[in-house]
Amino acid sequence: MIKIYNSLTSQIEEFVPLKPGEVTMYVCGPTVYNHSHIGNSRPVVFFDVVSRFFNYLGYKVKYVSNFTDIDDKIIARAKEENISEEEVSEKYIEAFLQLRKQLNCLPHYKNPRVTENINQIIDFIDVLIKKDGAYISDGDVYFKVDKINEYGVLSGQSLDNLIHNLETNTHIDKKQNPLDFVLWKKTTEGRRWQSPWSEGRPGWHTECVVMINEIFGGKIDIHGGGVDLKFPHHDNEIAQSICAHNHKIANYWMHNGRMDYSGEKMSKSLGNVVWTKDILKDYPYQAFRLLILNTPYRQPLNFTFDLLKQSTAEYEKISRAYIGLFRKLELTYGIRDFETDITFPDLQMLKDEFIKEMSNDFNTPNALTVIQKIVKLANTLTRNNDNVSYMLETLKLFKELLGVLGIEVEVDFLTLEERTIVERWQNLRKNKQFEEADRLRKEIIKRGIII
Numbered sequence: 001m002i003k004i005y006n007s008l009t010s011q012i013e014e015f016v017p018l019k020p021g022e023v024t025m026y027v028c029g030p031t032v033y034n035h036s037h038i039g040n041s042r043p044v045v046f047f048d049v050v051s052r053f054f055n056y057l058g059y060k061v062k063y064v065s066n067f068t069d070i071d072d073k074i075i076a077r078a079k080e081e082n083i084s085e086e087e088v089s090e091k092y093i094e095a096f097l098q099l100r101k102q103l104n105c106l107p108h109y110k111n112p113r114v115t116e117n118i119n120q121i122i123d124f125i126d127v128l129i130k131k132d133g134a135y136i137s138d139g140d141v142y143f144k145v146d147k148i149n150e151y152g153v154l155s156g157q158s159l160d161n162l163i164h165n166l167e168t169n170t171h172i173d174k175k176q177n178p179l180d181f182v183l184w185k186k187t188t189e190g191r192r193w194q195s196p197w198s199e200g201r202p203g204w205h206t207e208c209v210v211m212i213n214e215i216f217g218g219k220i221d222i223h224g225g226g227v228d229l230k231f232p233h234h235d236n237e238i239a240q241s242i243c244a245h246n247h248k249i250a251n252y253w254m255h256n257g258r259m260d261y262s263g264e265k266m267s268k269s270l271g272n273v274v275w276t277k278d279i280l281k282d283y284p285y286q287a288f289r290l291l292i293l294n295t296p297y298r299q300p301l302n303f304t305f306d307l308l309k310q311s312t313a314e315y316e317k318i319s320r321a322y323i324g325l326f327r328k329l330e331l332t333y334g335i336r337d338f339e340t341d342i343t344f345p346d347l348q349m350l351k352d353e354f355i356k357e358m359s360n361d362f363n364t365p366n367a368l369t370v371i372q373k374i375v376k377l378a379n380t381l382t383r384n385n386d387n388v389s390y391m392l393e394t395l396k397l398f399k400e401l402l403g404v405l406g407i408e409v410e411v412d413f414l415t416l417e418e419r420t421i422v423e424r425w426q427n428l429r430k431n432k433q434f435e436e437a438d439r440l441r442k443e444i445i446k447r448g449i450i451i
């Protein structure tokens, strides 16, 4: 049984999929006007692990994430770089997909874009107007939050509080209620489309509701995103969906905590933004994933380079243990096929423990302690064991569980020539010809062979 903390009810709940054996999930994607910083990458890594875990348990996962390719920030960036808005979004979509690959994330089921869904968005806004959930005001269309009794159900705040906390209260003169949000804005700037109300473009909060409905044709299992999206974005998604479809989009709403840098919120004005692409130039992606997964996903995570160095050391330990066992099986026993079932009871227990931790609202820090146990076991086996099938199954389990976390240890079989050198080195050591062995050891290291 998988338990999930549902932000909608603020409770841990048993996960029951809408359709047995299948998981439908949607996570709000980036507005494509810039590269991703490390905070943006936290949900990318975490929800990839969520989808991998469901996969591992045998579910068929349909995981969708969108690209917001219309936005004031894209218009501004286009002006700045003196290129078109399309070129800006194309460039950063490409960069985002590339980064996901570098982070070893599985491809999404679909990546819908706003610009490909304009007609559907217009039709949807029309439905909201007809249901008296939206009104036209000087060419703009606004959602009427008073229409929904449960408005603000996710953030769990009173309307008075929400009004008080509104950061920007734009176009207040055009609205019936300050909390009403824009569905369609009349504009003369940037890319715009013809609608029954004006030439303009959609507001941000409508696209996800429309795309989810287009792709899945109704309610989905999981809707996710960063905690900063709870209000207003996700509350506004829910309000529109209640009005148009009479449901709250997803049965389970999941939010990851934010990531700060050295105790401060990252922002361009503070000049303390750390880009994920820069991190990955100097550190292995596996270390960055470990850094994220070592903190429970709902808690805030304070990124520091010390922490990243620690996770790099942690990854090196993992990879050394893995490669050690791999090479022993390869060199001592000539094994080149590591496929096997897990049959030894103590290995089965480790596997069960990992699954139990992950099933408890994706407790990745505890799942990683199971990985540490396997590291120890692998090291012991490499040093002192002759039970080939036990070693084989340990390596298989090691690979399998790391795979759920999206971590792959990169290791290839040695070529015949490399194997000969390693065997010569082993023989020299056996014969206590240490000087000659050391010389060969240097050669081995120079060639990048890890043993």
Ligand SMILES: [Zn+2]
Residues within 6 Å of the ligand: 028, 029, 208, 233, 237
């Ligand atoms: Zn969204």
